[in-house]
Amino acid sequence: MTAVHRRSEQARQAILQAAFDICQQKGYAGLTIEGVASRAGVGKQTIYRWWSSKGTVVLDAFLDALGPTIDVPPAGDHLADLRRSLHSTADLLSHPRYGPMLADLVGALQHDEALAADFQQRVYEPIRRQTTERVERACAAGVIRHIDANLAADLLFGPLWFRALLMRQPPSTDYVDEVIDALLRGLAGSTPGAGGRE
């Protein structure tokens, strides 16, 4: 690594750290490129040279801080792999720093189309793809019945996000297990004929 590269990398790290710290303190809404530049000790132009928008800096800061923990490699037991994916999401949502920042990012993207597109591409879709692949493998193995993999992914992950974003009670590992057990067993009662579609 040349001296120029090293200085660039130092600046990049300082910018990401500054963006992460400001988001922790003031939330996404309170972060400005000016604030990041000031805290990182760089010019605004340095930031705009590498990132096109506030959202892309903050997502990089989030993913950089998070590291490889977002990826849960499969172990071969299909249902256990799905359970580990859910535990991993629950851990993330319950993490004292990453959880609120992730909720804040999801909140901010509701009225920030550039952030929404970036989040879809870099965070949501890779996790989604991993999940639907695991659902398909579990279906093929007969561990869960044949079901649309996207619907199954919604059923598995929806309750966790609902807890975190609407109830603001990050899901625990025990809660994940309750969700999975309830989903496997189904909700049908002893009088299944009642209450059909209208």
Place this chain on the structure above:
Amino acid sequence: MTAVHRRSEQARQAILQAAFDICQQKGYAGLTIEGVASRAGVGKQTIYRWWSSKGTVVLDAFLDALGPTIDVPPAGDHLADLRRSLHSTADLLSHPRYGPMLADLVGALQHDEALAADFQQRVYEPIRRQTTERVERACAAGVIRHIDANLAADLLFGPLWFRALLMRQPPSTDYVDEVIDALLRGLAGSTPGAGGRE
């Protein structure tokens, strides 16, 4: 109604309409009390006399515009009542004006504790209470099996909110029916022994 009361009511309506319109155009983040006052043609003091914060005005504006549609009276068929509650939520999330505003409000409350508390008390908890009561009645009638009513509510509503907030694809009526049918039937496959807890 006296002339003073009538003027008060006119000012109140103008403020709520202004808050609603600004939220539609600029989102919650872009709304200021100054902006609402200016658009409604009132002084800031008039707003602060009736509302303690930006969040309370916006929630009032949202609920006032929404009217009584948030409430779905029960018809007696327990599963159909639950299905109608879910359809109602899906309709709300898919509505061209209310859906994005609701998503924006849920987004904003991730870093706005006053708004979060208000939203919990005035929007979330009444719907939650209605849902858990319906789940309990459906359990008692044997239409759905015995299950913790809060867990069942998460399983039912979680996927809808997940679609709206994470995937940004507001749920359709057909999607609601797919969720309910999948939940009733359960996900268990033909080899239920596989993939237990770790």
